Amino acid sequence: MAGEDISPACMQVLHSMCNTFIPSLPYLDVARAETNQDIEKHEQIAAFFALRGSHDSLPKEVALKMKKFLPPRVYDGVRMLLKLLSTGTGTAFLSGKLHRVIGNMKPFPALLLPEREKLLRRWSSGSSTFLLRDLSQVLKAFIMREFYTKVNKDGNNTVIWKALDYTGPDPRLSSVQHDSCDAALEAQIIQFSKAIPSAVNRLRELNILSPDSTLGQNLKIEADAVVIGSGSGGSVVASELAQAGHKVIIIEKGEYFRRADLQLLEGPSSEMYEGRGYLSTTDGVVRIFAGATLGGGSAINWSASLKTPSHVLHEWSQKYGLHMFESQRYAHAMEKVCRKLGVQESVDRENLANSVLRKGCLALGMDVSNLPRNAPADHFCGWCGMGCKSGKKASTNRTWLVNAAKNGAIILTGCKAQNIIIKKGKSTRKPFQATGVIAEARVGSQNISLQVNARVVVAACGALQTPLLLQRSGLRNRHIGRNLHLHPVMMTWGLFDEVEPDLGRSYEGGIMTSYSKEAANWDSSGYGALLMTPSMHLGAFAAMMPWFGGIESKEMMLRFARTVHVIAITRDLSSGFVHEDSSGHLRIQYKLSSIDREHCLAGSCKALRILAAAGASKVGTHNVEGSAFDCHEDRKIEDFIEEVQSNCLRHSNTPLASAHQMGSCRMGVSPSISAVDPDCETWEVQCLFIADTSTFPTSTGVNPMVTVQALALCIARFIVGNLNEPECRLQTA
Numbered sequence: 264m265a266g267e268d269i270s271p272a273c274m275q276v277l278h279s280m281c282n283t284f285i286p287s288l289p290y291l292d293v294a295r296a297e298t299n300q301d302i303e304k305h306e307q308i309a310a311f312f313a314l315r316g317s318h319d320s321l322p323k324e325v326a327l328k329m330k331k332f333l334p335p336r337v338y339d340g341v342r343m344l345l346k347l348l349s350t351g352t353g354t355a356f357l358s359g360k361l362h363r364v365i366g367n368m369k370p371f372p373a374l375l376l377p378e379r380e381k382l383l384r385r386w387s388s389g390s391s392t393f394l395l396r397d398l399s400q401v402l403k404a405f406i407m408r409e410f411y412t413k414v415n416k417d418g419n420n421t422v423i424w425k426a427l428d429y430t431g432p433d434p435r436l437s438s439v440q441h442d443s444c445d446a447a448l449e450a451q452i453i454q455f456s457k458a459i460p461s462a463v464n465r466l467r468e469l470n471i472l473s474p475d476s477t478l479g480q481n482l483k484i485e486a487d488a489v490v491i492g493s494g495s496g497g498s499v500v501a502s503e504l505a506q507a508g509h510k511v512i513i514i515e516k517g518e519y520f521r522r523a524d525l526q527l528l529e530g531p532s533s534e535m536y537e538g539r540g541y542l543s544t545t546d547g548v549v550r551i552f553a554g555a556t557l558g559g560g561s562a563i564n565w566s567a568s569l570k571t572p573s574h575v576l577h578e579w580s581q582k583y584g585l586h587m588f589e590s591q592r593y594a595h596a597m598e599k600v601c602r603k604l605g606v607q608e609s610v611d612r613e614n615l616a617n618s619v620l621r622k623g624c625l626a627l628g629m630d631v632s633n634l635p636r637n638a639p640a641d642h643f644c645g646w647c648g649m650g651c652k653s654g655k656k657a658s659t660n661r662t663w664l665v666n667a668a669k670n671g672a673i674i675l676t677g678c679k680a681q682n683i684i685i686k687k688g689k690s691t692r693k694p695f696q697a698t699g700v701i702a703e704a705r706v707g708s709q710n711i712s713l714q715v716n717a718r719v720v721v722a723a724c725g726a727l728q729t730p731l732l733l734q735r736s737g738l739r740n741r742h743i744g745r746n747l748h749l750h751p752v753m754m755t756w757g758l759f760d761e762v763e764p765d766l767g768r769s770y771e772g773g774i775m776t777s778y779s780k781e782a783a784n785w786d787s788s789g790y791g792a793l794l795m796t797p798s799m800h801l802g803a804f805a806a807m808m809p810w811f812g813g814i815e816s817k818e819m820m821l822r823f824a825r826t827v828h829v830i831a832i833t834r835d836l837s838s839g840f841v842h843e844d845s846s847g848h849l850r851i852q853y854k855l856s857s858i859d860r861e862h863c864l865a866g867s868c869k870a871l872r873i874l875a876a877a878g879a880s881k882v883g884t885h886n887v888e889g890s891a892f893d894c895h896e897d898r899k900i901e902d903f904i905e906e907v908q909s910n911c912l913r914h915s916n917t918p919l920a921s922a923h924q925m926g927s928c929r930m931g932v933s934p935s936i937s938a939v940d941p942d943c944e945t946w947e948v949q950c951l952f953i954a955d956t957s958t959f960p961t962s963t964g965v966n967p968m969v970t971v972q973a974l975a976l977c978i979a980r981f982i983v984g985n986l987n988e989p990e991c992r993l994q995t996a
Contacts, residue, residue, distance in 0.1 A: 267342070273342060276348045281317045283376065283380060286376055314422065316410055341401060349371070355368045384811055386398075388888055401547055404550075404807075418431075428768060436653060450668065466482065483716065486511060491721065513674045514702050514715070520650055527646045544852065548918065558659045562658045569965040571970040572964060578960075585960065604637035605637060644656070644772075683722070683736040686698050718950065729953060735843070740938050749853055752833070752920040755884055768825075769799065780794075782794060790835075794831060807920075809886065834964030864911060886916055887916050890907055928957035939958055
């Protein structure tokens with residue numbers, strides 16, 4: 264059943280679903296327009312209300328995306344729901360009306376719009392079964408995101424954008440100048456996704472093919488080191504090894520996007536994300552955002568550059584026996600990373616969201632600070648989640664990867680590592696030794712296999728993909744894939760009726776420039792939540808916000824540019840695991856523990872108070888029942904806070920997000936408690952190192968970029984110091 268297409272009858276139901284979530288509606292504002300500008304705005308809003316969810320090929324696009332990106336179990340559940348709704352009996356059963364006369368039973372598409380809306384609202388409510396609630400929320404998220412990110416062949420959607428006060432791409436960056444960083448990278452990049460024959464020719468030109476390489480579909484490359492992944496960990500190791508004079512090959516499954524080619528549109532930029540941004544835990548509750556492009560997460564993150572907190576360093580050193588983390592060696596590595604990234608705390612101009620966070624915290628006497636960023640003070644860009652077109656953000660493809668390229672490292676993009684080549688080792692220290700990587704590139708029906716032979720293999724695919732690569736390669740340590748931490752994020756929102764013009768719209772400006780440790784518990788347990796502001800463009804906003812009807816949804820979208828979000832990023836004690844299913848798809852299992860729920864709610868409740876104190880007219884959560892509070896009501900916000908604490912994060916009624924994944928190949932002092940040793944070499948295989956967030960013993964509680972780069976710098980220096988030993992006998996110093 265898994266993987267089958269949605270039948271024509273079910274497509275009719277999906278078509279009807281699209282028109283229910285996004286119906287064509289009469290424009291309700293009949294107030295008389297007094298000026299030409301008012302008339303124009305009136306016409307724009309009327310045109311927006313006239314749009315329907317079935318426009319063009321939306322149902323077909325939604326069906327294709329669900330088939331490709333939903334976990335099989337969830338996809339099969341959606342298909343079963345659509346199948347039941349295609350019949351009168353099934354619809355009556357799901358609506359709880361089987362007691363009615365059979366002759367009056369109608370399938371979902373035959374119901375009137377108010378009846379369809381009533382059903383969808385009921386399934387979202389607490390009275391619904393978890394299965395119906397989850398499946399209806401999946402359908403809502405896919406339909407809303409696809410509708411609001413859809414653009415025409417010219418790359419715009421003027422009807423929606425004008426009505427919602429959305430500019431589309433950053434209007435200041437319609438064009439950019441190619442610079443020395445771009446040139447250095449492109450001189451060393453071989454893009455297999457463009458055309459396999461031309462990529463092979465580049466390999467020949469660079470004279471790196473092995474003499475015994477087959478000139479057909481199987482190529483061999485000789486190197487000193489092969490680094491799998493170009494994100495914050497892999498790029499640092501590649502840079503250090505190349506600078507030390509070693510021949511380095513970087514393998515990246517994602518694509519290279521030239522700054523000049525970045526469209527800054529949610530739809531096209533989804534290619535830069537794992538699963539095109541549709542990835543989630545198997546139950547659909549936590550939506551996962553992970554980089555899948557050259558530069559990894561650093562290419563699409565929001566600039567936060569916090570050092571590893573001292574209480575985390577102490578915990579890793581004392582509780583887990585990893586004394587390096589309280590050493591001068593690691594402290595110096597963090598300093599070097601911050602210098603390389605140009606980390607600083609000044610900000611010339613703060614955007615609407617960060618101004619709200621700061622204003623609310625100060626009004627309540629709460630902690631608030633300037634956020635360290637790997638960007639200059641004048642970096643006023645709200646589109647960095649789609650790639651930093653200005654080039655001001657110091658992502659790895661502007662720093663470490665450039666340095667690696669200038670020192671001769673070769674970067675292969677559109678090329679996925681399938682397994683690590685492991686042979687019987689000669690050392691008594693470890694039974695096996697890594698000698699290279701088998702990778703594959705595919706373009707349409709064309710594919711080619713590459714074998715990169717190397718003395719050292721560094722896996723830096725991230726906490727989601729590195730465990731899968733190790734497992735495919737035959738490693739059996741029981742901690743590989745387990746101990747996964749996600750920094751679960753709960754969102755709160757506030758509507759601001761009047762906004763100072765210089766603050767701009769909610770989606771513009773520096774995404775993160777302020778933050779609060781008010782709920783982080785750094786002085787006690789160290790486990791709590793940081794309060795920050797996210798980047799929310801149309802598709803993400805529509806997919807995440809609660810839905811209670813067509814009119815309400817469109818009116819909510821009209822307030823998009825004046826709706827500010829504050830997020831609670833929780834340092835989780837909970838952990839999950841990742842694995843590949845029988846069809847080779849990534850699966851993520853994760854459940855929020857009761858204590859993490861408390862921490863997440865504590866942070867979110869503080870965020871609601873902050874939004875209200877900053878002047879919001881209404882505040883709310885993303886609870887599927889639409890928990891919201893009108894700040895002009897007579898009742899106190901504390902009454903609403905009490906409701907949130909009781910109702911939110913119960914079962915699956917509140918969607919969460921994760922932009923930080925850690926711990927799935929954690930480091931430690933023994934193979935009985937960890938997947939890699941204190942030098943991040945695997946316990947089972949010599950010369951196989953891990954250099955990404957999967958090695959973290961616990962979650963960090965802060966954005967992990969600086970931590971993983973500092974750790975990778977330590978790993979790289981260890982490798983460089985030992986690479987010349989016979990047969991790569993890398994002994995712990």
